[in-house]
Amino acid sequence: xxxxxxxxxxxxxxxxxxxxxxxxxxxxxxxxxxxxxxxxxxxxxxxxxxxxxxxxxxxxxxxxxxxxxxxxxxxxxxxxxxxxxxxxxxxxxxxxxxxxxxxxxxxxxxxxxxxxxxxxxxxxxxxxxxxxxxxxxxxxxxxxxxxxxxxxxxxxxxxxxxxxxxxxxxxxxxxxxxxxxxxxxxxxxxxxxxxxxxxxxxxxxxxxxxxxxxxxxxxxxxxxxxxxxxxxxxxxxxxxxxxxxxxxxxxxxxxxxxxxxxxxxxxxxxxxxxxxxxxxx
Numbered sequence: 190x191x192x193x194x195x196x197x198x199x200x201x202x203x204x205x206x207x208x209x210x211x212x213x214x215x216x217x218x219x220x221x222x223x224x225x226x227x228x229x230x231x232x233x234x235x236x237x238x239x240x241x242x243x244x245x246x247x248x249x250x251x252x253x254x255x256x257x258x259x260x261x262x263x264x265x266x267x268x269x270x271x272x273x274x275x276x277x278x279x280x281x282x283x284x285x286x287x288x289x290x291x292x293x294x295x296x297x298x299x300x301x302x303x304x305x306x307x308x309x310x311x312x313x314x315x316x317x318x319x320x321x322x323x324x325x326x327x328x329x330x331x332x333x334x335x336x337x338x339x340x341x342x343x344x345x346x347x348x349x350x351x352x353x354x355x356x357x358x359x360x361x362x363x364x365x366x367x368x369x370x371x372x373x374x375x376x377x378x379x380x381x382x383x384x385x386x387x388x389x390x391x392x393x394x395x396x397x398x399x400x401x402x403x404x405x406x407x408x409x410x411x412x413x414x415x416x417x418x419x420x421x422x423x424x425x426x427x428x429x430x431x432x433x434x435x436x437x438x439x440x441x442x443x444x445x446x447x448x449x450x451x452x453x454x455x456x457x458x459x460x461x462x463x464x465x466x467x468x469x470x
Contacts, residue, residue, distance in 0.1 A: 191441035193336050193415075199451035202335070203248050206458050210249040213465065221280040221465035222251035223307065223458075224273055226266065228292070229259040234285050237454075241283075244454050250461060251278065263292045267300050274302045280465035281307035283457065304467060307460040309361065318364045323467075325460050330362040332452030333394055333415045340413050340441045341392075344369040350390035351375045352383070352429065353397040358417055362394050383407075395429035405434030414439045417449050 214220050223245050227238050238254055245252035255269065266284070273279045282305045284297050298306075303313040309325040317324035326334075337344065349371045353359040363373045376386050378397070387393055387407040395403050396417035408414060418429030428445030436442055443449055 190436050190439055191340060192436075193340060193441050193443045193448060195332075195336065195443060195448040195451045198336060198339060199332075199455040202452070202455040202459065203244060206455070206462060207248040209462060213462070214249070217469060219278070220249055220251050221461050222253075222278045223281045223283065223461045224279050225252075225254045226257070226269065226282070226284045227254055228257045228261055228266070228285070229289055231287070234287075238285055240454055241457060244458055245461070248458050250458060259289050261289075261292075263296070266292060266297060270297070270300045274300075274305060277468075279305065280468060281305055281457075281461035283307050305464055307457055307464060309460065310356070315356070315361075318361055321368065325464065326365065326456075327357060327361045328453045328456040328460060329358050329396075329417060329449060330365055331456040331459070332449055333358075333362060333417065334365045335456070336415060336443060336449070336452060337392060337413055344371050344392070347371045347391040348389055349373045349392040349394070350386050352387075352393065352395045352403070353377060353417075355396065358394075358396040362396070366392070393430075397429055399429055400427050401429070401431040403430040403435060405431065405438050408435050408438045410438060411440040412438070414442045415449065416443050416445050419445060419450070 210220055225238055225241060227234060242252050242254055273282050282301045288294050298310045301311060303311045306314055306325050309327040314324040318326060349366045351359050351362050354375050354377045359375055363375055366373050374386055376383055380386060384407045388409055390412055392413045394415045398418055400420040400422055414430055414435055416428035416430040420427050426446060
């Protein structure tokens with residue numbers, strides 16, 4: 190079995206992006222800029238943002254983090270986003286989720302210019318992706334896609350099963366694999382026989398938030414399995430895939446942690462650079 194090393198893949202991608210940024214700096218005499226808005230003091234959010242900032246600096250992006258207390262008014266955040274929309278030194282804007290209850294997540298997402306939406310959550314980017322047009326792609330599914338392509342460059346005709354139908358991963362993942370001529374089935378909590386669906390798959394992407402849901406006898410030989418889940422249990426952190434069982438059957442499998450997570454952050458940097466390049470045309 191191939192253990193898909195997300196840390197290694199992310200390091201390789203960051204190295205590529207670093208060279209790309211150097212080239213852009215030489216060509217335009219400026220570098221892409223990423224601004225992250227962090228509201229409140231949730232520990233996971235703080236860790237994510239710290240990692241994003243570190244990675245951005247590593248590849249040579251201009252990076253800033255704007256921190257606000259939990260009590261900040263929605264109006265203040267929306268006004269700041271409008272200000273960043275007009276700032277030519279800012280290529281990408283990211284508002285770290287989750288947000289406090291009094292701030293409307295959708296309103297925040299829709300205030301960010303689609304051309305600066307590095308998360309790929311703006312309805313215009315969602316629509317462009319599903320229509321096959323140029324768009325920012327959400328970072329986690331983009332990371333999954335790149336990991337799958339490392340194992341199997343030609344995905345044409347493959348059967349893919351996506352477990353989970355969220356806007357963050359399931360739906361955009363489907364669009365990316367359809368573009369590669371896969372036959373895609375989206376499954377979810379109401380799917381009647383999930384095991385039977387998985388046994389048909391050449392590719393499984395599990396992103397449903399149920400610890401170790403996918404078992405060894407759900408996976409046929411030669412299946413590529415991407416585990417997006419991060420679930421806290423008594424013994425630590427596990428994915429949505431029973432790693433020990435599935436590793437005996439699968440052709441390739443991502444670990445948790447160290448699989449999809451590092452690629453998500455690397456893809457955020459990739460999206461920031463793509464937004465910068467589109468703004469220079």
